[in-house]
Amino acid sequence: GNSVTQMEGPVTLSEEAFLTINCTYTATGYPSLFWYVQYPGEGLQLLLKATKADDKGSNKGFEATYRKETTSFHLEKGSVQVSDSAVYFCAIPANQAGTALIFGKGTTLSVSS
């Protein structure tokens, strides 16, 4: 099956700092790739996705590019805000049938003003 490896935190940044959270994957074929965000006390929200190589997913100032050559899908944001404090999960379908998602271990981001 597929697998995903995500940098673990916690990541602590000041407001307006640049954010990178690394995610690499191992997969058969070229699966869709996802970033989900979980705010304190809430469920998971889809942040962005990419469905093929070189696609760039973007949402709320966050971006991630599907890099086939490095099997990576790193999450970036140019200027973080306090409201971005959350746990971020990289995710990939478990197999080619796409029956379920498997998640990285999650990265906790704390942004201070």
Next chain:
Amino acid sequence: DTEVTQTPKHLVMGMTNKKSLKCEQHMGHRAMYWYKQKAKKPPELMFVYSYEKLSINESVPSRFSPECPNSSLLNLHLHALQPEDSALYLCASSQDHGVLPTQYFGPGTRLTVL
């Protein structure tokens, strides 16, 4: 609208109780999922329903019993749970798995077993 709703938001139950968690979506999705999430861990898949039929059971103990009454509803029946079953239970849905695997999650039910 990409909303998945779950009730209740919080649930406290004893080990001898029977309770049910409910999940609903009106996006026309034909695949629905139950995940379990322990604190500071990623979600772990429990069950997958596809076109109202159970397609995956990730070796979940029988004290958890899923049910899909129709294409919009998903239940999780709980009986004789253990304290270690305390967790956030997340429901998700997708248009279908395979070609379009994007899953949308509900807010979860936080379960405490005493």
